[in-house]
Amino acid sequence: MLQHLRNMRHGHERHYDGHNPAGSAMVFLLLGGLGLQAILGWLLTTHTFHENALIETVHPILGNALLIAAILHVIGVIISSKLTKQNLAKAMITGQKTKKTPRIDSRAALTAALSIHALPPTFARTYLTTL
Template sequence: MVRVWDLVVRSFHWALVLSFVTAWLTDHTSEEIHHWAGYAAAGLVTMRLLWGVIGTPYARFSQFVRGPATVLHYLGAILSGREARYLGHNPAGGAMVIVLIVAMGLTALTGWLMTTDAYFGVPWVETTHSLVAHGLLLLVFFHIGGVALASFRHRENLVRAMVTGRKRKAEQTDVA
């Protein structure tokens, strides 16, 4: 076993899960908790953006963010059942990380805007917040499905890896 995801990445991941679930569940029941969960998400996203530049090797965006052609090629390999195992995030997972961060950031931003004098009650801000939040939920389901598929195909528990930070070491055909 080798250490892949550091404590910052793992803590960010699970804290973001907690803040999103909290915000989702308190949307119509507790405005104060909903707002604080959103502020927590915004802070976490900001921290992750910084850590993606200065963090440990597998935390850096330069390690796992790939171009659209690479992502599409990887998705095609998934469909044919021939995708490579990556020690860090695979190209589809890396793309999902970016899309989730952007969607979470946009959800937090529009939520905050709704609390300001300038944008309180502005329909397009409320609509955008609702659409992005619902889209984020859909993305979360895709993310969970991708994690389940990769865990099954590569015979490793990625949820456990996001708790412990460890994955089995790269084999000859894996991408380190």
């Protein structure tokens, strides 16, 4: 992830089909933080932890930290969108990025693999027609 952030700082970012390393870390941070925030909030409603000083201190701090993380996330999305020339905000909603990475045709790859390994022609013909 640190190498990815260094590359971003220098204006270079490669294309990822899913989240880039910084985005992946942010997903874990936000989801984990929200989960912890929910658990702490629930604990404050229980008889045992209702007035627990530690939880009463950590809960609002974690809430503020999550707000800061969300703001950093938006800033990161804007920067990454500009570097990759992709509308990442739209991709978060639709699940589709505008720029696709080249994919290898599975039939062509399979044909090449079969010809390299010199499988009997009848097996290759039978297998390829079922794809």
